[in-house]
Amino acid sequence: MSAPERPFALAGKRVWVAGHRGMVGSAVVRRLAREKCEILTVGRKEADLRRQDQAEAWLALAQPDAVFLGAATVGGILANDSRPAEFLYDNLAIETNVVQGAWKAGVKKLLFLGSSCIYPRLAPQPMKEEHLLTGPLEPTNQWYAIAKIAGLMMCQAYRRQYGADFISAMPTNLYGPGDTYDLRGSHVVPALILKAHVAKQSGAKSIEVWGSGSPRREFLHVDDLADALVHLMVNYSEEQTINVGTGQDVTIRELAEKVCRAVGFQGGLDFDASKPDGTPRKLLDVSRINALGWKAKTGLDQGLADAYAWYLAHVAKAA
Ligand code: GDP
Numbered sequence: 001m002s003a004p005e006r007p008f009a010l011a012g013k014r015v016w017v018a019g020h021r022g023m024v025g026s027a028v029v030r031r032l033a034r035e036k037c038e039i040l041t042v043g044r045k046e047a048d049l050r051r052q053d054q055a056e057a058w059l060a061l062a063q064p065d066a067v068f069l070g071a072a073t074v075g076g077i078l079a080n081d082s083r084p085a086e087f088l089y090d091n092l093a094i095e096t097n098v099v100q101g102a103w104k105a106g107v108k109k110l111l112f113l114g115s116s117c118i119y120p121r122l123a124p125q126p127m128k129e130e131h132l133l134t135g136p137l138e139p140t141n142q143w144y145a146i147a148k149i150a151g152l153m154m155c156q157a158y159r160r161q162y163g164a165d166f167i168s169a170m171p172t173n174l175y176g177p178g179d180t181y182d183l184r185g186s187h188v189v190p191a192l193i194l195k196a197h198v199a200k201q202s203g204a205k206s207i208e209v210w211g212s213g214s215p216r217r218e219f220l221h222v223d224d225l226a227d228a229l230v231h232l233m234v235n236y237s238e239e240q241t242i243n244v245g246t247g248q249d250v251t252i253r254e255l256a257e258k259v260c261r262a263v264g265f266q267g268g269l270d271f272d273a274s275k276p277d278g279t280p281r282k283l284l285d286v287s288r289i290n291a292l293g294w295k296a297k298t299g300l301d302q303g304l305a306d307a308y309a310w311y312l313a314h315v316a317k318a319a
Contacts, residue, residue, distance in 0.1 A: 004165035007234045008066070008109050011036040016064035018042075018049065018098055019071030023178035023222050024113065024171075028068050031226035040064055050090055055097035059105040067102050067110040068229060069095065069151075075180070076187040077140050077210075077278050084143040091147035099154045103164050111233050112155050112168040114241055116218070116282050118145040119170075126247065126285035129170070129240050138279045156239050167236055169229060172245035172284050176222035176303065177310040189219060189304070192256055193311055196263040206268040207260075210275030213253035218245050218283045221298035221306070231294045245284035246296040255300075262304040 015032060019025035020041040032039050040062050047058035049071050073090035080087055095112065102110050119127045120135030132152075137145045155166035175189035183191055188210075195207040228244045236242060250258070256269050286296075298306070 004163075004237055005108065006237055008165070008237070010066070010230070010234060013037045013065040014040055014063065015066045015068070016040040016042075016059075016062060017068045017070065018094075019069070022070060022072070022074070023174065023176065023180070024225065025068070025070040026178045027176070027222040027226035028070060028229055031223070031230055035230065037066075049097055050093040052093075052097045052101075055094075056101040056104065059098070059101040059107070063105060064102075065108050066233060067098065067107050068233070069098050069110060069112045071098070072113070074144070075185045076191065077276055079185040080141040080144050081276070087141075087143040088147050091144060092150060095147070095151035095154060099151070099158060099166065102166075103158055103162060108165060109233060110155070110164070110166040111229060112151050112166065113229075114148045114152050114168050114170040115144070116170055116172045116243070116245070116284055117141045117279070118148045118152075119282075121279050125281050126283040127243070128285045129243060129288065132241065140276055140278050152241050159239050165237055167232065167238065168241040169232055170241045170243045170284070171225050172218040172220050172243070173282065174222050174225055175219050176307050177314075178222065179307065179310075181311060181315045188217070188252065188255065189259070189307060190311070192259040193263060193304075193308055196260050196265040197308075197311065197316065199267055200263055200265040204267060206270045207256070207265070208270050208272050209252065209256045210272050211252065211277035212273060213251060213256065213269070213271050215252050215277045215279065216249045216281040216283065217252065217255065218247070218249040219255070219300060219303070220245050220296060221303040224296045224298050228289060228294050228296075231292065232289075235292055242288050242292075243284040243286050244289055245286050247284065247286040247290075249281065249283040250300065258301060258304055262301065262308050
């Protein structure tokens with residue numbers, strides 16, 4: 001394999017966004033529209049990435065120079081906990097098929113997406129990249145985490161054995177346009193937006209918030225993530241994964257209050273202690289990506305207002 005290109009300029013390149021219908025993939029496609037590259041996408045009907053023959057055939061045909069690997073089976077705390085086989089199988093299959101297929105097709109650069117939930121449950125906060133694999137995982141999302149850890153390791157392995165310029169990034173909890181709005185499968189931001197919107201419409205006095213309200217989470221707008229991923233594709237070429245976040249967190253109670261303000265719902269919050277809290281705190285140390293010259297731009301209040309506007313235009317309107 002030829003020596004990696006550094007920086008990896010996107011102009012004139014064929015860039016495949018795997019998972020372009022998802023929240024992350026669609027944000028990457030929006031962001032790439034500003035680069036002078038050719039964007040490639042493929043639907044699940046044409047290439048089911050869980051099938052090795054289909055994934056490899058697509059890569060051999062499309063011949064991308066670069067791949068953003070955002071295709072994954074994802075979901076909130078309950079979805080993860082109740083569909084362990086799907087979370088493990090789908091994600092392992094997608095990443096092994098795409099990484100191996102990309103290497104065989106001569107892809108010059110690949111960026112794989114991990115997730116902050118794959119750090120140990122009780123990792124020191126804020127979490128640094130070197131905390132990966134230093135302790136037991138959070139049980140509610142261990143299936144997804146194991147699969148994503150395997151994906152990260154694949155990128156490292158292909159770099160070590162074959163010299164492939166495959167990198168991985170570790171985004172924190174995401175929200176924004178393209179999010180999934182259904183109460184059982186959603187992450188906390190869309191779930192609370194949906195609940196607050198419905199409560200405002202019906203005149204309900206309060207909304208239900210799972211758990212105690214005390215866990216702390218960091219939330220990154222997906223358009224900020226897409227911008228970071230393009231920055232990394234161009235500028236980052238190391239074996240170690242790299243965190244992408246805002247470096248700031250809030251409690252779930254604070255988040256719920258902010259969501260109610262963004263939606264204009266003035267009722268109260270009912271905490272349901274029968275639902276799981278999950279990891280007590282999840283905050284990334286973002287000093288490495290900041291040192292590379294990238295910082296998140298969207299504040300949480302502004303980002304939640306943007307997410308609610310997208311919900312009104314795309315989900316509430318369709319319903
Ligand atoms: P996590 O970051 O992997 O735990 O994923 P989630 O986004 O699903 O949940 C984050 C936190 O928000 C957890 O402590 C949840 O219990 C809490 N939470 C509060 N209300 C809700 C809700 O309606 N839906 C979800 N998914 N989480 C909620």
